Amino acid sequence: MKQCQVWTIANQKGGVGKTTTTVSLAGLLAEQAYKVLLIDLDPHASLSHYFTADARVNHSIFEVLIAQYPQQRLPELIQKTTFTNIDIVSGSMNLATLDGQYGQMQGMGLQLTNGIKAVVDEYDYVLIDCPPMLGVLMINALAACQHVVIPVQVEHLALQGLTKMMQSLTMLETKLHKALPSTILPTMFDKRLKASARAYQTLREEYPKNLWKGVIPVDTQFREASSQLTPINIAYPKAKGNKAYTMALMHIQHQCRPGKIRKLPNHKNTQPIDDFSNDQGALHA
Amino acid sequence: MREVLPLDDFLDTLLADEPNLGHLGRVPAHSAVELVEELDSSPLETLFLNALHRYPELAEPVLPEFDAPASADITALAVPQVVAPVVPEMQEQNSSVNTSQSTISDTDYTPTVTEYGYLHERVARSFQSIVCVINGTQIALPLAELGGIHQISKIERIAGKAQWCLGVMDIKGTNYNVVDGSRWLIDPNGRVADEVESPYQYVILLNDSNWGIACHDLVDTVLCEKENIKWRDPSRSKPWLAGIIKEQMCILLDTFAVVDMVQQGLVSNQQ
Ligand SMILES: Nc1ncnc2c1ncn2[C@@H]1O[C@H](COP(=O)(O)OP(=O)(O)O)[C@@H](O)[C@H]1O
Ligand SMILES: [Mg+2]
Numbered sequence: 001m002k003q004c005q006v007w008t009i010a011n012q013k014g015g016v017g018k019t020t021t022t023v024s025l026a027g028l029l030a031e032q033a034y035k036v037l038l039i040d041l042d043p044h045a046s047l048s049h050y051f052t053a054d055a056r057v058n059h060s061i062f063e064v065l066i067a068q069y070p071q072q073r074l075p076e077l078i079q080k081t082t083f084t085n086i087d088i089v090s091g092s093m094n095l096a097t098l099d100g101q102y103g104q105m106q107g108m109g110l111q112l113t114n115g116i117k118a119v120v121d122e123y124d125y126v127l128i129d130c131p132p133m134l135g136v137l138m139i140n141a142l143a144a145c146q147h148v149v150i151p152v153q154v155e156h157l158a159l160q161g162l163t164k165m166m167q168s169l170t171m172l173e174t175k176l177h178k179a180l181p182s183t184i185l186p187t188m189f190d191k192r193l194k195a196s197a198r199a200y201q202t203l204r205e206e207y208p209k210n211l212w213k214g215v216i217p218v219d220t221q222f223r224e225a226s227s228q229l230t231p232i233n234i235a236y237p238k239a240k241g242n243k244a245y246t247m248a249l250m251h252i253q254h255q256c257r258p259g260k261i262r263k264l265p266n267h268k269n270t271q272p273i274d275d276f277s278n279d280q281g282a283l284h285a
Numbered sequence: 286m287r288e289v290l291p292l293d294d295f296l297d298t299l300l301a302d303e304p305n306l307g308h309l310g311r312v313p314a315h316s317a318v319e320l321v322e323e324l325d326s327s328p329l330e331t332l333f334l335n336a337l338h339r340y341p342e343l344a345e346p347v348l349p350e351f352d353a354p355a356s357a358d359i360t361a362l363a364v365p366q367v368v369a370p371v372v373p374e375m376q377e378q379n380s381s382v383n384t385s386q387s388t389i390s391d392t393d394y395t396p397t398v399t400e401y402g403y404l405h406e407r408v409a410r411s412f413q414s415i416v417c418v419i420n421g422t423q424i425a426l427p428l429a430e431l432g433g434i435h436q437i438s439k440i441e442r443i444a445g446k447a448q449w450c451l452g453v454m455d456i457k458g459t460n461y462n463v464v465d466g467s468r469w470l471i472d473p474n475g476r477v478a479d480e481v482e483s484p485y486q487y488v489i490l491l492n493d494s495n496w497g498i499a500c501h502d503l504v505d506t507v508l509c510e511k512e513n514i515k516w517r518d519p520s521r522s523k524p525w526l527a528g529i530i531k532e533q534m535c536i537l538l539d540t541f542a543v544v545d546m547v548q549q550g551l552v553s554n555q556q
Contacts (some may be wrong), residue, residue: 015506043503043506046505055465056489057434057435057436057503058436062354093415093434093503093506094433094434094435094503095504096413096428096506097416097428097431097433098433100428100429100431100432100433101433102431103295103299104295104298105298105299106298106301107299107300107301107302108298108299109296109298109300110299113356133293136299139296139299143300171292171293171296172296176299176300193460196483
């Protein structure tokens with residue numbers, strides 16, 4: 001049986017590299033022969049467009065979020081992409097109306113958690129791309145995942161958004177009675193800019209625990225890869241952006257290895273939750 | 286607008302252990318309206334020019350900065366004319382539509398602006414809009430003022446309704462009046478022959494009313510900055526035409542004004 005990992009890629013700010021991170025990580029995971037399911041929760045559906053998925057209103061994850069039986073509905077909406085090992089449930093524009101229509105409905109935040117239960121045996125990874133707002137959509141994504149990846153543009157203004165995001169995570173941890181471990185991913189780092197270096201320094205000081213110590217550099221080949229609708233590891237395997245994501249992925253995988261679970265609050269549980277067999281201890285953060 | 290719950294309560298509700306989604310209906314899996322070939326989307330410039338041609342009001346002088354303190358004449362516009370809301374019952378409406386259609390004259394209609402204010406007053410400095418296509422023209426509607434978007438399923442024609450009302454659609458047990466986007470908004474004079482019109486795909490529900498507008502396609506959601514919109518003076522004719530989003534070069538609708546007008550049986554070029 002597979003040990004499916006659900007990761008949410010989120011930040012309460014737009015244009016910081018969430019979708020780029022989702023696509024790049026998916027490409028690399030698929031290359032490592034993992035089966036990946038992508039879920040596009042953004043009404044802009046840019047992830048869906050990247051993989052030329054059908055993003056029409058009644059073919060998207062919206063259906064799962066409003067379904068009476070989300071577990072039954074989600075498998076029906078999975079679309080194949082042209083890339084081996086990558087499948088997707090698309091987003092669609094009516095996702096934007098969810099908050100207004102169902103934002104106050106009991107249990108609405110757990111629809112995705114329930115939907116994903118149906119596919120954990122089929123996939124090694126489920127990656128959820130979020131809209132840049134804390135609302136019903138992002139809460140569904142955070143409730144459903146075991147790990148949160150937070151891309152942050154290395155720039156002063158973007159850091160303010162990060163504070164909000166971290167506060168939201170803390171609040172949700174209490175509500176969900178579960179730990180929400182996260183990895184902050186500094187993106188679009190421009191080494192020529194003093195401001196970039198300063199912002200990076202601030203990140204290191206303020207988030208010593210969650211920060212991935214590397215950076216994703218500004219790399220024009222992301223835009224090139226995007227215009228070819230291809231993950232960067234396939235379009236430009238040698239790009240420095242791809243190398244950075246490869247390192248970042250190793251780090252996140254290491255953070256999520258089963259042994260790490262020991263550190264979560266429920267360690268008194270008598271059920272054996274540790275599995276050290278996979279823990280080579282080879283990588284150190 | 287909608288009540289905003291404090292974050293804490295919001296989370297408690299959303300994450301309640303006992304989901305209570307039993308009454309959530311399903312959007313019908315198939316639509317009675319055949320899906321048609323994609324509308325050719327003209328370049329934005331052409332759309333803009335078309336829009337200008339159709340709505341010369343857009344070329345009128347723009348109102349001063351709205352973020353600045355309201356100038357005297359804007360305030361003057363917003364305050365007077367308390368008009369009783371015209372919210373006829375469904376049945377009554379059928380007849381009132383028919384009669385009012387022929388009798389409405391230029392002076393009969395006063396927008397009931399005091400109830401819902403003007404769009405530029407209601408929206409935040411930046412707000413999201415959804416862009417749809419009606420008959421090849423791109424129209425934006427502010428997201429916060431929508432009641433939902435649904436695939437069009439069976440629309441029940443109601444005898445005696447105005448031409449621009451497609452009829453009534455049942456959405457999860459509630460009946461909504463569906464406005465024919467083309468006949469009401471784009472082509473109220475009926476110049477487009479029926480046979481060139483393609484079937485509608487979606488109905489966009491307008492604020493909390495029981496009205497929706499039918500459109501052919503959805504294009505995008507856009508984040509609008511208030512200052513990047515060419516706002517119209519809303520006291521003029523066509524109160525539904527709030528302005529134009531400069532970047533997308535598309536018309537921005539005031540949903541409350543639309544509902545206000547259709548409830549009075551008016552089409553977009555009547556006032
Ligand atoms: N490391 C990078 N270097 C250069 N451009 C990037 C990088 N990461 C993302 N981009 C570009 O920035 C834009 C926004 O990124 P995107 O991933 O769509 O952000 P989000 O999903 O957070 O809104 C896209 O055009 C993308 O190609
Ligand atoms: Mg995105």
